[in-house]
Each structure stands twice: as C-alpha cells, then as structure tokens.
Amino acid sequence: MKAAVRMVTRSQSRATGFGSLGNGEEPPPPGNREVAAEERKKHRPVKRQRKVQKLHVAYEASDGEKNEGTDPLEVTVWEPRDWKQELANIRTMRSRKDAPVDQLGAEHCYDSSAPPKVRRYQVLLALMLSSQTKDQVTAGAMQRLRARGLTVDSILQTDDNTLGKLIYPVGFWRTKVKFIKQTSAILQQHYNGDIPASLSELVALPGVGPKMAHLAMAVAWGIVSGIAVDTHVHRIANRLRWTKRMTRSPEETRIALEEWLPRELWSEVNGLLVGFGQQICLPVHPRCQTCLNKTLCPSAQSF
Numbered sequence: 001m002k003a004a005v006r007m008v009t010r011s012q013s014r015a016t017g018f019g020s021l022g023n024g025e026e027p028p029p030p031g032n033r034e035v036a037a038e039e040r041k042k043h044r045p046v047k048r049q050r051k052v053q054k055l056h057v058a059y060e061a062s063d064g065e066k067n068e069g070t071d072p073l074e075v076t077v078w079e080p081r082d083w084k085q086e087l088a089n090i091r092t093m094r095s096r097k098d099a100p101v102d103q104l105g106a107e108h109c110y111d112s113s114a115p116p117k118v119r120r121y122q123v124l125l126a127l128m129l130s131s132q133t134k135d136q137v138t139a140g141a142m143q144r145l146r147a148r149g150l151t152v153d154s155i156l157q158t159d160d161n162t163l164g165k166l167i168y169p170v171g172f173w174r175t176k177v178k179f180i181k182q183t184s185a186i187l188q189q190h191y192n193g194d195i196p197a198s199l200s201e202l203v204a205l206p207g208v209g210p211k212m213a214h215l216a217m218a219v220a221w222g223i224v225s226g227i228a229v230d231t232h233v234h235r236i237a238n239r240l241r242w243t244k245r246m247t248r249s250p251e252e253t254r255i256a257l258e259e260w261l262p263r264e265l266w267s268e269v270n271g272l273l274v275g276f277g278q279q280i281c282l283p284v285h286p287r288c289q290t291c292l293n294k295t296l297c298p299s300a301q302s303f
C-alpha cells in the first residue's frame with residue numbers, strides 16, 4: 001500500500017512542476033486563478049490503492065477467524081526483553097576464555113591423535129564422567145584412563161574395582177562404573193565400538209542424559225541437535241528470566257530456550273554460560289557487583 005501512495009505523490013509533484021498539468025493541457029492564462037483551480041480539481045489524479053494479488057495459503061486463517069489489524073502471516077515469538085544486550089555483556093565478560101570449562105571441559109579431554117571412533121568414544125566417556133563433577137576432577141579421571149589406552153575394549157577388560165579407582169572422585173563414581181560398563185558393552189555389540197550418531201540412540205544408552213547427548217552430537221559428530229543445558233545454564237537462564245516462566249529442571253529450561261533463542265546461537269550458549277556460571281554468576285553468592293548485567297538482570301537485587 002505504501003508503494004501505491006508514494007507513486008501518487010510523485011505524479012502530483014510532476015503536475016505542479018514546470019507549468020504543466022501533467023496531462024498534456026496548457027496552463028490557463030494569468031488572472032483566471034479560480035478557473036484554473038477548478039480545472040486542476042477536475043484533473044487531480046485519483047488516489048487508488050494498488051491491488052495486490054493475494055495468494056491463498058492453506059494454513060492461513062479464514063477472514064472470519066482473523067483478528068482485525070493483524071498480519072495473518074506474522075507469528076509473534078516471545079523473547080526476553082534485554083537478551084541481546086545481556087548476551088553481548090556475557091560475551092565481553094567471557095572474552096578471556098579463562099574459565100575451567102575452556103581448558104578442561106569434556107570436549108577438551110579426548111586424545112586428538114586417536115582414530116575418529118576412539119575420539120568419539122572418549123568424548124562420550126568424558127561427558128558421562130562430567131555430570132555432578134567439577135571440570136578439574138573430570139579432566140584428572142580422563143587423564144588416568146587415557147594413560148592405559150582408553151577404548152571400548154580396554155574399558156570392558158578393566159574390572160569394576162580398578163575402574164572405580166581410576167575415576168574416583170568423580171560424582172556418583174560407583175553408579176558411573178556400572179553405566180560406563182553397560183554403555184561400552186552396547187557400543188561394542190551394536191555400534192562396532194563407535195558411538196551412535198543420533199540423539200535418540202545416545203539418550204537410550206545407560207547414564208547418558210539429554211545434555212550429554214546434545215554435547216556429544218555437537219563435539220563428536222559436529223551436529224547441533226539442541227541446546228545443552230546443565231545446572232549453570234539452567235540457573236543463569238532463570239536468573240536472567242530467559243525463560244517465559246520459571247523452570248524446574250535443565251530439561252524444562254532447554255525446551256523453553258529453544259522456543260525463542262535463534263538456532264545459530266544454540267551451540268555457543270552452553271560454553272558461554274557454563275564459564276560465566278563458574279566465574280561470575282556463581283550458584284551461591286554470585287558476583288553481581290562486577291557483572292556487566294547488574295542493571296539489566298532482574299535477579300541482581302536479590303543478592
């Protein structure tokens with residue numbers, strides 16, 4: 001509609017310039033101003049809205065269903081008010097990349113000289129060890145395991161007691177010994193010693209949760225399948241109100257974030273927020289006074 005109005009204005013402008021009416025007629029002689037005005041009225045171009053041919057889209061609401069004044073093709077997606085600035089601030093605070101996750105995260109614990117499927121197995125194992133465990137502790141356990149040659153076969157040949165000693169003191173180490181053995185046996189039997197390349201198959205493995213599966217897909221296979229949400233991402237997303245309503249679990253937070261966060265940021269957000277949670281937005285006594293988001297964050301006053 002704007003284009004049509006602009007077109008009319010231009011033709012009016014032409015009509016008043018250079019002494020022509022724009023329709024081929026000569027201007028009236030001076031002294032006959034009233035007559036000239038009448039003539040101009042008669043020849044004034046009629047404003048007409050350009051008819052736009054409308055395509056019918058199968059999922060469009062019918063005329064009766066439409067809300068007046070709304071564009072039927074526009075979908076309103078909720079997003080947090082200041083998230084872009086808050087994200088930019090977090091990027092600035094994380095620019096030194098000196099948080100534990102940056103050097104010791106599960107994606108840094110595998111042997112880069114090992115064959116691809118061994119590397120992928122080591123990534124998965126590091127992720128399994130990392131839950132409820134500090135990055136430094138996970139990295140230490142991975143170092144001890146790798147010193148013995150860390151493959152599916154080597155783990156299956158290691159007795160539970162020895163494996164427990166190697167991974168101690170990772171969180172829930174006894175349970176993890178059991179899960180690592182079960183998962184390794186499945187990988188040997190069904191995946192030729194490799195790890196599966198789909199999210200559904202990964203989460204079906206004993207001891208592998210959604211966060212680990214999404215990270216394994218990203219690190220081992222280079223596929224972004226979703227946002228990896230751990231306790232840091234879960235806590236910070238809620239403090240910044242990056243979820244429409246408060247969420248009670250990392251999985252709920254993942255779903256809430258994926259509803260609005262642009263997909264191209266999904267792989268970045270985990271590492272960014274985990275490190276931010278390790279250094280500034282700590283679980284207890286967050287360092288709000290040094291945080292660049294302190295004037296934007298709805299939770300800053302609470303501490």
Ligand code: SF4
Pocket residue numbers: 239240280281282286287288291292293294297298299300
């Ligand atoms: S202001 Fe405090 S609670 Fe908010 S993001 Fe920063 S550190 Fe976290």
